[in-house]
Amino acid sequence: MSETLPTVTLHSTEGNSDKIFKIWVIANPNGTFDLKTEYGRRLGTMSYGGKKNLTYEAVIKAYKKLQNEKITGKSHYRPIDGNDEQARVVFSEHNGKHSGVPVKLLNAIDEDELHACLRQPGRYAYQEKYDGHRRLFKTEGGTTIGINRRKLIVPLTGDIVEDAQKLNDDAIVDCEIIQNQTLYAFDVQRLNGKDLTKLGFVERATALRQAMLQIDSPVIHFVPFCVGSEAECTAFVENVRDHDGEGVVVTEVNAPYRDGRPASGGHSLKFKFWNELSAVCLAHNDQNSVVMGLLDNNGAWIDVGNLTVTSYPPIGSIMEIRYQYCYPLPGGCLNQATLKFLRDDIDKNACTVDQLVFKPKSK
Numbered sequence: 001m002s003e004t005l006p007t008v009t010l011h012s013t014e015g016n017s018d019k020i021f022k023i024w025v026i027a028n029p030n031g032t033f034d035l036k037t038e039y040g041r042r043l044g045t046m047s048y049g050g051k052k053n054l055t056y057e058a059v060i061k062a063y064k065k066l067q068n069e070k071i072t073g074k075s076h077y078r079p080i081d082g083n084d085e086q087a088r089v090v091f092s093e094h095n096g097k098h099s100g101v102p103v104k105l106l107n108a109i110d111e112d113e114l115h116a117c118l119r120q121p122g123r124y125a126y127q128e129k130y131d132g133h134r135r136l137f138k139t140e141g142g143t144t145i146g147i148n149r150r151k152l153i154v155p156l157t158g159d160i161v162e163d164a165q166k167l168n169d170d171a172i173v174d175c176e177i178i179q180n181q182t183l184y185a186f187d188v189q190r191l192n193g194k195d196l197t198k199l200g201f202v203e204r205a206t207a208l209r210q211a212m213l214q215i216d217s218p219v220i221h222f223v224p225f226c227v228g229s230e231a232e233c234t235a236f237v238e239n240v241r242d243h244d245g246e247g248v249v250v251t252e253v254n255a256p257y258r259d260g261r262p263a264s265g266g267h268s269l270k271f272k273f274w275n276e277l278s279a280v281c282l283a284h285n286d287q288n289s290v291v292m293g294l295l296d297n298n299g300a301w302i303d304v305g306n307l308t309v310t311s312y313p314p315i316g317s318i319m320e321i322r323y324q325y326c327y328p329l330p331g332g333c334l335n336q337a338t339l340k341f342l343r344d345d346i347d348k349n350a351c352t353v354d355q356l357v358f359k360p361k362s363k
Contacts, residue, residue, distance in 0.1 A: 005033075006063055010070050010077035011042070012105070015311020018042045018180055020155075021070050023075055025059050031057040037066070041344055042180050046096055046155065059213040096154075099147045101138060101172060102189065102197070102259035106270040108250065114271045116208045117250050118234050124250050125202055125225040126236050129270055130184045131246040133345070137164050137175035144146070157181055165218040168192050173208065174257075175220070185212060186223040186249065189257050200254035201268075202227060227253055240273075247272035274322050277355035279304065280348055281313050288312070292321065292334065295352045302353070305333025318343040318351060 006022035022038040032053040040046040045248050051062055070077040090267045109117075117124050134149035137156060144164045146156040156164070160183060167173070167266050171192040175183040188208040205225050212222040226236040237248050248271050255267030282293035282301060293301045304326065313319060320341050323334040 006060070008067055009080045010067070012075040012077045014074070014076045017075060017311070019075065019077075020046075022042075023061055023063060023066055023070075028053065035059050035062050035066070039340065042155070048096075081283050096152055099138070099145065099151050101136060101147050101151060101152050102257065103134070103136065103147070103149055103151055104174070104187075104258055104268060105149065105261035106268050107261060107264060107266050109114050109250070109269045109271050111271070113269075114237070114248075114250065117269070118230050118237070121228065121230045121233065123252060124233070125205070125227045126233050127186055127223050127225045127249045127251070128240045128245050129180060129247040129249045130176040130223070131297065131311050131340070132176045132178040132184070133180075133341075134175075135183060135184070136172060136174050138172045139164055139167065139169055142169065150345050152345075157219075159219050161219050163215055166215040166217070167211055167220075172210075173220075181219065183220045184223050185220055187257060197257040198255070201257075204251045204257065225251075245273065247274075275325065275357040276320060278343060278346055278351050279319050279321050279349050281315055281317050281319055283315060284312050290319075292319065292337065293351070294355070295349065296329075297339045297353065302330070303333075304356075305337060307334075307337050307339055309339055313342055315338075318346060318348060326356045327359055329353065329356075332358075 005025040005027060008022070010023070011020040012019045012021070018041060020042045024036050026034050026036060028034060030053075033056055034052045035051060035054065036048075036050040038046050038048055040320075041275075045184050051059070054062065060207060071079075074361040135154070135156075136147040137160070138145050138147060142165070144156065144161045146154045147156050157180070163172075168191065171191050173185050174189065175185045177183050185208060186205075187201070188204050189195070191207055191211055196207060202225070209222050212220070226233055240248055249268060250271065251268040258267065277294075279292040279294055280301070282291040282303065284290055285306055289306045289330040290312060292304050292307050294304050307319070307321065309329065319339055320343050321334065321337050322340050323337040324335050326332050
């Protein structure tokens with residue numbers, strides 16, 4: 001059959017959504033056809049579905065029916081054209097599979113611990129912490145894949161893929177992705193085929209900075225670092241705070257790149273000016289609000305207050321919440337809570353009361 005088999009990628013931004021739904025048809029050696037689907041949060045971990053061993057007439061009918069349902073349904077999907085750089089996504093047959101790439105995870109510190117670091121000039125480097133999702137990228141053999149904090153392979157937008165491949169063809173770069181379209185590169189594991197994980201952080205970051213200068217990308221930005229006197233590093237931290245940055249990352253200048261999160265402390269630490277936690281949507285209220293839930297120490301879900309939303313997230317979904325502090329439990333709620341985004345890169349059992357930062361006691 002000479003007719004080109006159909007394929008379409010749909011994008012939904014209804015309410016707080018940023019979802020992709022891809023539909024395509026493949027031919028089987030036995031003369032039948034399969035309808036394939038791939039769907040999920042854009043640049044997140046994707047789910048798969050479809051129908052197998054259909055006749056050509058049946059598969060085309062199912063394809064058109066599903067496409068129409070997605071376009072006319074409540075999520076209001078729209079087809080992505082080739083010029084839509086914001087939505088264009090490069091899919092990989094390996095999406096959702098384990099990448100085998102190390103991912104360092106940081107422990108949080110409080111204000112007193114931050115000041116203790118600042119009082120040791122020359123030991124630590126300071127970088128702005130960006131307010132997004134963790135996203136590494138790996139280039140190899142002419143292909144580029146995205147990797148999330150769980151080490152799973154996830155899609156990247158086409159413009160990110162194009163600029164990542166300009167960097168070089170054998171690299172692993174650690175980034176934060178903002179609004180699913182811009183990467184902020186803060187560390188590197190591999191460049192030009194050379195393993196850099198055993199080098200100190202400043203040596204790695206300097207090599208990354210030089211490589212990033214060569215491509216001058218509008219969608220992949222290098223995150224500068226500060227090493228200097230106590231006054232210089234304090235001024236750097238306060239500058240991030242003044243422009244309402246999320247926080248700072250504090251890394252020992254000679255620290256190697258190490259996989260995982262240490263039980264406590266570590267060579268790389270994070271300090272946030274606001275508190276954040278991951279909570280589960282327990283219920284929908286009237287007037288565009290939902291109930292936030294956390295697991296207590298007995299494994300039971302407890303209500304930690306209501307959260308105003310522009311559109312309802314699914315019950316049971318995981319929400320990343322920014323807040324000032326929590327009032328004492330039991331019965332306490334989060335103060336000035338706002339929804340940052342929905343998460344698909346952690347499990348519900350991570351949504352515990354251990355994340356809470358409580359209201360300071362009056363002196």
